[in-house]
Amino acid sequence: MRALFRRRTLTALTASAAIALIATACTGQSTGGEDGSASGQDVTITFWHGWTQDNEVKAIEANVAAFEKAHPNIHVKVVGNITDDKSEQALRAGGSDAPDVVSSFTTDQVGKFCSAKVWADLNPFLQKSGIDPAKTFSTAMLKYSQYEGNQCSLPLLGDAYxxxxxxxxxxxxxxxxxxxxxxxxxxxxxxxxxxxxxxxxxxxxxxxxxxxxxxxxxxxxxxxxxxxxxxxxxxxxxxxxxxxxxxxxxxxxxxxxxxxxxxxxxxxxxxxxxxxxxxxxxxxxxxxxxxxxxxxxxxxxxxxxxxxxxxxxxxxxxxxYGRGYQTGTIIGIANSSKKQTAAWEFVKFLTTDTDAVVGFANAIHNVPSTNEALNSPKLVADANFKTFIDIAKNPNSSTTPSSINGGAYQLSLQNLGYDIESGRQTDLQAALKATAKEIDAAVAQAK
The missing domain is CATH 3.40.190.10 (Periplasmic binding protein-like II)
Structure with a gap:
């Protein structure tokens, strides 16, 4: 499951990389506006994703087909097997070749994408559609899809440990x-x-x-x-x-x-x-x-x-007991997209339509990201898979919070762990203080 592997790999983004992103990214307000799709005009949006396995690709294409059937004037150009690096470069560059909608397997991207404003804040879209994210999404999953109040992404299926x-x-x-x-x-x-x-x-x-x-x-x-x-x-x-x-x-x-x-x-x-x-x-x-x-x-x-x-x-x-660590896939709208009305309809469908979420979860064996999907009778879950459904429902389950420099602080925790377990570091409190200082300095440099 190569796509799942990419999602679960710890992102070790350095502060300098985050600074480069912010310096080159579009930092203004959304340029989307109305694209005519709401009044029935034909609009084509481009969707980039990273899934590669046959069952994953078929599942996402099935959801795209269902969306297009429900929205006959909105057409989705799907481009698969896109890495986070390629998405980042395109989002930074903007222009006609950039995607309108992007999914990522790396929740550590959220902090820097939100802060750099390369992904549009979805709060206005959610409010206009009457969607309360706190009532719609799993608590931990919602947490890793936002940064400092900016809901620049939404959960699109999750993982539970x-x-x-x-x-x-x-x-x-x-x-x-x-x-x-x-x-x-x-x-x-x-x-x-x-x-x-x-x-x-x-x-x-x-x-x-x-x-x-x-x-x-x-x-x-x-x-x-x-x-x-x-x-x-x-x-x-x-x-x-x-x-x-x-x-x-x-x-x-x-x-x-x-x-x-x-x-x-x-x-x-x-x-x-x-x-x-x-x-x-x-x-x-x-x-x-x-x-x-x-x-x-x-x-x-x-x-x-x-x-x-x-x-x-x-x-x-x-x-x-019953809690667990959660992560997953995120999806957002490019801030540079001029077709954000249509893009939002697509994102809303993929992330909040219960049948779409459950069907996708059943097809690629991931945890659904909405509360309704987690409780859907259509969800296929034997006793062993149900463990992870229950973990996702558990209010004590948690995730790693978004940071402006991605997963750099997690890399610091990892390096500290190597030193402690191997005996290279014997003063735990001193090491924790030094690592906290290192994390704070990296975050400050990225701002």
Missing amino acids: GLFYNKAAFAAAGITAPPKTFSEFDADAVKLTIAEGDGYKQLGFMPNFHGFETQPARYLGQYGATFFDADGKSTIASDPKVAAMYTWQKNLVAKLGGYDKLEKYRTTFGDEFSAKNPFETGQVAMSFDGEWRTESIAQDGVSLEWATAPFPVPDDQAAT
Whole structure:
């Protein structure tokens, strides 16, 4: 699932890149205005997206066809397999060759696109259409599609993270139910670990930050960390939840054999997005992953008894069990587009029409992004996929907030994690303060 892989890859945008974007982007008000489509004039808009797999392309084309049938005077020119870099360059340049509507797999783009005003603020469109975004979209998904009040994008399907576990391995270890708290999780991870020589026959869980999907920001989703305060300053040094996460991860690394031993074992893993994924091969008994894995396991045809559950939470937050980290696809309108009336009708259809959202989610096995779609009887969800639907509905689920310099602050958290888990950094509080200072400086430089 290459398109899904691109969406889940952490965006490490530097402050200098963000500054370049802002300096060259259109920073004025929307030039769209009325394009005549509302009065029945024929209008053709261009839509860029990044999906490439056959089922994904067919699904988006089916929604385009449904939209054109409902709006016979609006025609959509679809261009697929577009990378974020190419979209960014086109949005910065503007002109007749730029797209009118763009989707992106990277929610980290929102902050810089909103602040640079290369995507139009959709608040006026939402208000005119009588759409209350807070009532329409999942809370976490809505949060990652806006920046400082500018709703320059909307969610278009989402991803939710949870726990995958090997049922046969659980039974062999005498574990009767998935863990709900980190103390239970740690104990289970140890029970499920089977040593072999100087390595492992089976590892209970791979906690290292170089592991698949185990990034600090995603772990912090289980803690409910805030990342920034109301003034936009980093809170990682002042929020005790951040220190608690790094401490928990470091301790679990030690319980499972230590950083070096785990890293050596990690090098034996196959490709994450193949049947050689270590959870699918049985090399690890528990995995932190997203809803896409449910379909991957089915497609890979591996012999595996497995199930899903929400990922555990800190013991002192046991009442929040069921929460999870969320991200997903976003869609917006180019600020330079002169066909924004038609473009909005298309965006509104893709993001708020329940049948369109549910049909798309069913086709590409992602989590729906509207509350109505999450509760639709047409949504195809077996017990394992339903875990992620419930995570998306959970009011405690969270995401990483938008930043003017994209995912640079997440990269700082990742680099800090590498230093802590490997032992290169032993003073956690000092490291958190230094990293918070680094994040604040990068944000200030990007403004």
